[in-house]
Structures are given as structure tokens and as C-alpha cells.
Amino acid sequence: MSSVARITTITARSDTSFEDAIRVGLERASATLRNVKGAWVKEQEVNLEDGKISAWQVVLEVTFVLE
Amino acid sequence: MSSVARITTITARSDTSFEDAIRVGLERASATLRNVKGAWVKEQEVNLEDGKISAWQVVLEVTFVLE
Amino acid sequence: MSSVARITTITARSDTSFEDAIRVGLERASATLRNVKGAWVKEQEVNLEDGKISAWQVVLEVTFVLE
Amino acid sequence: MSSVARITTITARSDTSFEDAIRVGLERASATLRNVKGAWVKEQEVNLEDGKISAWQVVLEVTFVLE
Amino acid sequence: MSSVARITTITARSDTSFEDAIRVGLERASATLRNVKGAWVKEQEVNLEDGKISAWQVVLEVTFVLE
Amino acid sequence: MSSVARITTITARSDTSFEDAIRVGLERASATLRNVKGAWVKEQEVNLEDGKISAWQVVLEVTFVLE
Amino acid sequence: MSSVARITTITARSDTSFEDAIRVGLERASATLRNVKGAWVKEQEVNLEDGKISAWQVVLEVTFVLE
Amino acid sequence: MSSVARITTITARSDTSFEDAIRVGLERASATLRNVKGAWVKEQEVNLEDGKISAWQVVLEVTFVLE
Amino acid sequence: MSSVARITTITARSDTSFEDAIRVGLERASATLRNVKGAWVKEQEVNLEDGKISAWQVVLEVTFVLE
Amino acid sequence: MSSVARITTITARSDTSFEDAIRVGLERASATLRNVKGAWVKEQEVNLEDGKISAWQVVLEVTFVLE
Amino acid sequence: MSSVARITTITARSDTSFEDAIRVGLERASATLRNVKGAWVKEQEVNLEDGKISAWQVVLEVTFVLE
Amino acid sequence: MSSVARITTITARSDTSFEDAIRVGLERASATLRNVKGAWVKEQEVNLEDGKISAWQVVLEVTFVLE
Numbered sequence: 001m002s003s004v005a006r007i008t009t010i011t012a013r014s015d016t017s018f019e020d021a022i023r024v025g026l027e028r029a030s031a032t033l034r035n036v037k038g039a040w041v042k043e044q045e046v047n048l049e050d051g052k053i054s055a056w057q058v059v060l061e062v063t064f065v066l067e
Numbered sequence: 068m069s070s071v072a073r074i075t076t077i078t079a080r081s082d083t084s085f086e087d088a089i090r091v092g093l094e095r096a097s098a099t100l101r102n103v104k105g106a107w108v109k110e111q112e113v114n115l116e117d118g119k120i121s122a123w124q125v126v127l128e129v130t131f132v133l134e
Numbered sequence: 135m136s137s138v139a140r141i142t143t144i145t146a147r148s149d150t151s152f153e154d155a156i157r158v159g160l161e162r163a164s165a166t167l168r169n170v171k172g173a174w175v176k177e178q179e180v181n182l183e184d185g186k187i188s189a190w191q192v193v194l195e196v197t198f199v200l201e
Numbered sequence: 202m203s204s205v206a207r208i209t210t211i212t213a214r215s216d217t218s219f220e221d222a223i224r225v226g227l228e229r230a231s232a233t234l235r236n237v238k239g240a241w242v243k244e245q246e247v248n249l250e251d252g253k254i255s256a257w258q259v260v261l262e263v264t265f266v267l268e
Numbered sequence: 269m270s271s272v273a274r275i276t277t278i279t280a281r282s283d284t285s286f287e288d289a290i291r292v293g294l295e296r297a298s299a300t301l302r303n304v305k306g307a308w309v310k311e312q313e314v315n316l317e318d319g320k321i322s323a324w325q326v327v328l329e330v331t332f333v334l335e
Numbered sequence: 336m337s338s339v340a341r342i343t344t345i346t347a348r349s350d351t352s353f354e355d356a357i358r359v360g361l362e363r364a365s366a367t368l369r370n371v372k373g374a375w376v377k378e379q380e381v382n383l384e385d386g387k388i389s390a391w392q393v394v395l396e397v398t399f400v401l402e
Numbered sequence: 403m404s405s406v407a408r409i410t411t412i413t414a415r416s417d418t419s420f421e422d423a424i425r426v427g428l429e430r431a432s433a434t435l436r437n438v439k440g441a442w443v444k445e446q447e448v449n450l451e452d453g454k455i456s457a458w459q460v461v462l463e464v465t466f467v468l469e
Numbered sequence: 470m471s472s473v474a475r476i477t478t479i480t481a482r483s484d485t486s487f488e489d490a491i492r493v494g495l496e497r498a499s500a501t502l503r504n505v506k507g508a509w510v511k512e513q514e515v516n517l518e519d520g521k522i523s524a525w526q527v528v529l530e531v532t533f534v535l536e
Numbered sequence: 537m538s539s540v541a542r543i544t545t546i547t548a549r550s551d552t553s554f555e556d557a558i559r560v561g562l563e564r565a566s567a568t569l570r571n572v573k574g575a576w577v578k579e580q581e582v583n584l585e586d587g588k589i590s591a592w593q594v595v596l597e598v599t600f601v602l603e
Numbered sequence: 604m605s606s607v608a609r610i611t612t613i614t615a616r617s618d619t620s621f622e623d624a625i626r627v628g629l630e631r632a633s634a635t636l637r638n639v640k641g642a643w644v645k646e647q648e649v650n651l652e653d654g655k656i657s658a659w660q661v662v663l664e665v666t667f668v669l670e
Numbered sequence: 671m672s673s674v675a676r677i678t679t680i681t682a683r684s685d686t687s688f689e690d691a692i693r694v695g696l697e698r699a700s701a702t703l704r705n706v707k708g709a710w711v712k713e714q715e716v717n718l719e720d721g722k723i724s725a726w727q728v729v730l731e732v733t734f735v736l737e
Numbered sequence: 738m739s740s741v742a743r744i745t746t747i748t749a750r751s752d753t754s755f756e757d758a759i760r761v762g763l764e765r766a767s768a769t770l771r772n773v774k775g776a777w778v779k780e781q782e783v784n785l786e787d788g789k790i791s792a793w794q795v796v797l798e799v800t801f802v803l804e
Binding site: 092 | 339
């Protein structure tokens with residue numbers, strides 16, 4: 001049984017947490033791609049405004065199986 | 068005073084969060100190994116089922132001191 | 135419009151979570167540095183005492199713009 | 202003469218060998234993409250079931266020229 | 269305010285310089301993708317013919333925001 | 336449903352091919368470890384004697400689930 | 403004859419080219435640091451606005467000798 | 470007993486398989502170098518023509534002992 | 537002739553030098569493991585107390601052949 | 604059709620630009636080696652004297668085909 | 671109990687050995703920084719003059735705790 | 738003033754220490770190459786026989802200036 005999947009890289013931002021940023025990214029990916037199986041977290045970055053954390057950002061490698 | 072420690076690599080899964088997966092992994096390690104000192108998080112991965120996050124997985128390098 | 139920023143590396147510890155450790159680190163950085171823009175999370179480590187997680191530690195690369 | 206190509210990452214599985222997995226992946230890529238020029242093998246993984254190798258899996262970076 | 273962007277990898281060639289190869293690549297990307305924000309230069313390669321530099325080639329990771 | 340697995344690194348040699356070296360390594364691992372799930376090929380090396388390939392060697396990261 | 407130098411990481415931007423961004427960065431470094439000996443180019447990034455390159459950015463590891 | 474060896478990097482191509490490409494490369498190396506001891510496989514690439522694999526290419530780090 | 541070896545990672549400390557730390561680590565490994573063949577030095581770290589070097593620490597990847 | 608090429612690493616300096624340093628390096632390589640096909644730019648470094656850039660230096664991996 | 675430390679990168683040279691270069695570097699660091707805890711050895715380089723080793727150089731990542 | 742240097746990779750063994758292995762390697766290099774400027778230590782490995790360290794081995798990247 002052979003199968004082929006694609007890995008696409010996305011960045012996703014949230015103003016509350018890394019875990020929320022991961023959800024945001026995967027929701028957006030699942031909206032346009034079928035068979036999304038999972039994702040590796042490759043990078044984690046926070047942005048600041050006036051000394052406060054304004055955004056939590058992740059880079060995800062998303063895997064989805066090609067029919 | 069010389070001392071020797073071992074580093075062993077484990078993966079741990081949880082259906083709630085990365086932090087819970089880390090706890091699960093270290094609890095399991097501490098159940099069989101003495102003097103577990105800590106762990107580095109080497110990888111973070113999420114799995115999806117039907118577009119929803121079904122598992123949060125981490126790869127940990129666990130350090131424990133040899134008597 | 136040219137601009138120059140510096141990247142400095144810090145480690146920060148908290149006894150509750152990685153996210154809190156990130157806040158602790160950035161607060162300390164913003165106390166002594168102006169124009170802190172953000173930070174990349176380069177490493178994540180947990181320490182154990184008697185089988186329980188006693189500290190969550192991160193290594194951050196903090197960016198701040200030079201006037 | 203300027204030219205631009207895209208690099209896309211796929212994973213491919215076969216139950217016989219890595220080389221067959223590479224063929225499977227490139228055949229699937231050539232079915233949907235034009236001007237596929239080649240691929241780098243980035244990762245090689247085997248899966249086991251009951252102690253026997255059940256699948257040979259590769260991660261490929263596939264290059265195809267954009268018209 | 270959450271937002272998601274995609275990162276796609278391209279190679280671009282020019283017969284005059286790396287900077288021209290970068291322009292060529294980004295022009296081609298902007299022709300088919302909306303909201304191209306920027307790119308990281310991941311690799312730089314030159315090709316020779318009869319001892320003379322015949323092509324300057326770059327590998328770019330291009331970021332574009334998904335609506 | 337939480338689960339924990341261990342990753343152990345082995346090297347395996349064969350005098351016929353890399354694929355045979357992988358089989359040799361996983362057979363040896365499955366002989367002493369339960370629930371061996373798979374392995375990543377981390378390194379591939381050949382040894383020569385009198386100009387002929389005398390051994391094909393691989394470094395494998397083997398994953399096995401802890402009960 | 404022993405000597406000690408420090409390596410500090412800066413990012414510098416220019417709207418014309420990478421080479422100009424390097425000059426901008428080193429000028430700023432030399433304005434505040436003595437004995438700046440040189441720099442390694444660690445990263446190169448371009449930003450776009452409306453499909454045109456608006457900034458060329460470099461990350462430099464700058465070496466300066468401590469008296 | 471001190472000994473010194475050199476490591477040289479070669480690429481080798483074959484139209485049949487990676488293993489044949491390794492043989493081709495090591496035969497060529499052994500034709501001009503004495504005491505070739507072995508080689509690490511650093512990269513594996515395939516080239517395509519009209520959707521078919523036309524070449525299997527490897528990058529090898531070859532070790533040979535200096536007399 | 538096929539053979540399989542295991543690679544285990546240890547850290548070892550000494551208050552005199554890196555070379556002594558290596559000896560300490562390998563002595564401890566040889567006390568519990570048979571057929572220890574050698575080790576790669578992966579990391580070297582020194583600890584300070586009151587401005588003086590109090591410990592020399594190495595991370596070793598130790599290879600031992602499985603019977 | 605099998606072919607074998609060698610990859611040799613050189614550093615080249617110029618007092619005007621990275622691109623000129625690349626030309627200098629490849630000219631020198633082509634003077635002693637036949638069939639030089641191209642080069643990857645692996646490192647880029649600038650040297651300073653009295654706050655001014657005195658040299659642009661590159662590390663190149665040069666590929667040349669063996670007859 | 672939260673705490674923040676800084677990691678700064680220095681190079682240090684000695685004409686006798688790597689271990690002496692490490693001492694030189696840490697002495698210089700401790701002269702200007704308080705609470706220096708330790709250092710990772712990131713690089714080791716030797717310089718030659720007339721075929722003799724004239725300098726032993728190390729790159730150190732030095733950690734010091736911020737009050 | 739442009740200049741070109743070559744970087745060649747060697748391994749060297751000694752039965753007493755890493756520093757002696759470095760001397761052995763550089764002496765051998767200087768015997769056949771002119772203008773040897775220095776070397777980076779890329780790897781450090783020890784071999785054991787009957788639980789005792791029998792060899793200290795280094796991989797060196799040696800730089801020599803081409804006339």
C-alpha cells in the first residue's frame with residue numbers, strides 16, 4: 001500500500017498563546033487542505049509592544065495526505 | 068568530585084497540551100529511573116483527526132545521575 | 135531608512151510554565167533595554183526535584199532596536 | 202536567461218524499498234506538476250509491525266521549473 | 269488579531285548577480301501569489317561555463333499572507 | 336490516552352547492502368526490546384578493503400513503546 | 403600573548419542592497435565599540451511592499467577586541 | 470602509533486541506483502588514491518527526464534590514509 | 537559478518553580537566569557495559585565558582601558492541 | 604553514463620565586494636583545475652581596519668568533474 | 671523563584687593550550703561581569719607560524735546571572 | 738590585494754592526547770603543504786581497548802594559502 005503526503009510550511013499568530021497560534025494555523029490549513037494529519041512546531045517567536053507581549057507566533061510544518 | 072549522568076531520549080503524548088505531555092514523559096521516566104534531574108524539549112508535534120488536534124507529542128532528552 | 139538592532143541571548147526560569155518563563159525574561163530585558171521588539175525561543179528545558187518539575191527554563195534571543 | 206523553480210516537500214511510502222518509495226513519490230509529483238527536474242532525499246524511515254519491516258518511507262524535496 | 273502566512277521555497281537564476289536573481293524570483297512569486305511579504309536567502313550558488321560565471325542562483329524562502 | 340516511547344541509537348553492519356544492515360539492526364533490536372515501532376536512518380557509511388566495499392553500515396534511531 | 407574578543411549579534415537594514423546594510427551595521431557598531439575587527443554574515447532577508455523590494459536586511463556577528 | 474588520514478568530498482552519478490553510484494565513486498577514488506578506507510554518504514539526489522528517473526547521485530566523504 | 541552496536545549518551549564531570557572527565561565517563565561506562573569501543577565528544581562545558589573553574593564537563597556518545 | 608566530480612573548499616578575499624571575491628576564487632581554481640562546474644557560497648565575512656571595510660571574504664565549495 | 675541570566679560570546683587566545691585559553695577568557699569575563707556561572711566551548715582553532723602552533727583559540731558562550 | 742586559500746580536511750590520531758593528535762596532524766600537513774595558516778577542530782573521538790583509552794583522534798579543517 002503506497003501513499004504520498006505533502007509537507008507545507010505556515011506561520012500563525014495569536015495574541016494569547018503558542019497553543020492558540022497552533023490551533024489558528026491548523027484550522028486555516030484544514031479549511032483549504034484535505035487529510036491534514038499533523039504538524040511539527042519548527043519555530044516559536046513572541047513580539048512585544050511597549051514592553052508587553054502582543055503576539056505569539058509559530059512556524060509549523062503541516063503534513064496532509066494526497067489522494 | 069567526579070560524577071556521571073546518562074541522557075536517554077523518550078517521546079511522550081497527551082491529548083491536552085505539550086506541558087502535560089512533558090509531565091507524562093517525566094513521570095514514566097521517574098518510575099523506572101533514579102535521580103532524574105531534568106530534560107530538554109527537542110521536538111514538538113501535534114496530530115490531527117478530522118481537523119481537530121487529537122494529540123500533543125514531545126521528544127525529551129532526559130538526564131539522570133548514575134550512582 | 136536604515137536601522138540597526140541588537141540580538142542578545144538570555145535564559146529565564148519560572149516555577150510554573152514556559153510561557154511564564156518567557157514573560158519573566160522579557161520583563162527583565164525591558165527593564166534595562168529600550169525598544170525591545172521580540173524574541174525567538176531557542177531552547178526549552180525542565181528541571182526536576184524528587185520526581186516533580188521544579189523549574190521551566192527557556193533560552194531567548196531578544197531583539198532591541200538601537201537608537 | 203533567468204528561470205525560476207519551486208521546491209516542494211513530500212513524503213512517500215512503499216512496502217518494498219526506499220528506492221521504490223522514491224519512484225512512488227516522484228510519479229505522484231509528476232502527475233500533478235509539470236517540469237519536475239529532480240529531488241533530494243532528506244529523510245529515510247522504516248516502520249515495523251510484529252518485528253517485520255512493513256513500510257519504507259522517504260521525505261523528498263522535489264524541484265520543478267515554473268513556466 | 270490572528271493571521272496565517274505560508275512559506276514557499278523557490279530557486280531563481282540570473283546571468284548578472286545574486287541581487288538580480290532575488291528580484292527575478294520575487295517578481296515571479298508576486299505574479300502568482302498575493303501579499304508576498306519577503307524572503308530569506310537560504311543558499312547562493314554560481315555556475316561556470318569555460319571558466320566564466322554563467323549564472324548566479326539563489327534559494328529563497330518566500331513568505332506570503334493568506335487572506 | 337497518553338503513551339511514552341523510548342528512542343535508542345544503534346549501528347548495524349552488513350556485507351551486502353544498507354537495506355540488509357537495517358534489517359540486521361532491527362532484528363537485533365526486536366530480539367531484546369518489545370513494541371519496536373520503527374527507525375530513522377541517521378547515517379550511512381561504507382568500509383573498503385583492497386578497493387572493494389567490505390561493509391555497509393547504518394546508524395539507526397529505533398523507537399519502541401514502553402508499556 | 404593572550405587576547406580576548408567579544409562577539410555581538412546585530413541586524414541592519416538598508417533600502418538599497420545587502421552590502422549597504424553591512425556598511426550601515428558596522429558603522430553603527432564602530433560608533434559605540436572600539437577595536438571592531440570584522441563580522442560574519444549569518445542571515446540575509448529582503449522585505450517587500452506592493453511587490454517591490456523595500457528593504458535588504460542582514461544579521462551580522464560582529465567581533466571586537468577587549469582591551 | 471600516530472597516523473594521519475585525509476577526507477575528500479566527491480559526487481558520483483549512476484543511471485541505476487544509489488548503491489551503484491557509491492561503487493562508481495569509490496572505484497574512481499581508488500584509481501587515483503592509495504589506502505582508501507571508506508566513505509560517509511552525505512547527500513542523495515535523483516534527477517528526472519520526462520518524468521522518469523535518469524540519474525541517482527550521491528555526495529561521499531572519502532577517507533584515505535596518508536603514508 | 538553482521539554486527540550491531542549501541543550508542544548511549546553520558547555526561548561526565550571532573551575538577552581537573554576535560555581529558556580527566558572523559559576518563560571518568562568511560563571508566564563508569566566500562567564498569568556496567570561490555571565491549572565499549574570508544575566515544576565521540578559532543579559537548580564541552582566548564583562551571584565556575586567565585587570566578588574559578590570548579591568543574592570540567594563533557595557529553596560523550598559511547599559505542600559498545602552487542603553480543 | 605556515470606560521472607564523478609570532486610568538491611574542494613577554498614576561501615577568497617577581495618577589497619571591493621563579495622561578488623569580486625567569488626570571481627577571484629573561481630579564477631584561481633580554474634587556473635589549476637579542469638572542468639570547474641560551479642560553487643556554493645558557504646560563508647561570507649568582512650574584515651575592518653580603522654572602522655572601514657578592508658576586505659570581503661567568502662568560503663566556496665567548488666565542484667569540478669574528474670575525467 | 672524566577673531568575674534571568676545572560677549568555678555572551680567571547681573568543682580567547684593563548685600560546686600554550688586550549689585549557690589555558692579557556693582560563694584567560696573566563697578571567698577576563700569575571701573581571702567585568704558579576705555572577706559568571708560557566709561557559710560552553712563552541713569552537714576550537716589553532717594558528718600556525720612557520721609550521722609551529724603559535725596560538726590556541728576558543729569561542730566560549732559565557733553565562734552570568736543578572737541580579 | 739586579493740588572496741585565495743584552500744581548506745582540506747584531515748584526521749589525526751595519537752596515543753597520548755587530543756593536543757598531541759593536533760600537532761601530529763599539522764606536522765604531517767606542513768610536510769606536504771606550504772603556507773599552512775591554521776586549523777579548526779571539527780570532531781574529537783577516543784578509542785578504547787580493554788576498557789583503556791588506546792587512541793585520541795581529531796578531525797581538522799586545515800587552511801593553507803595558495804601562492
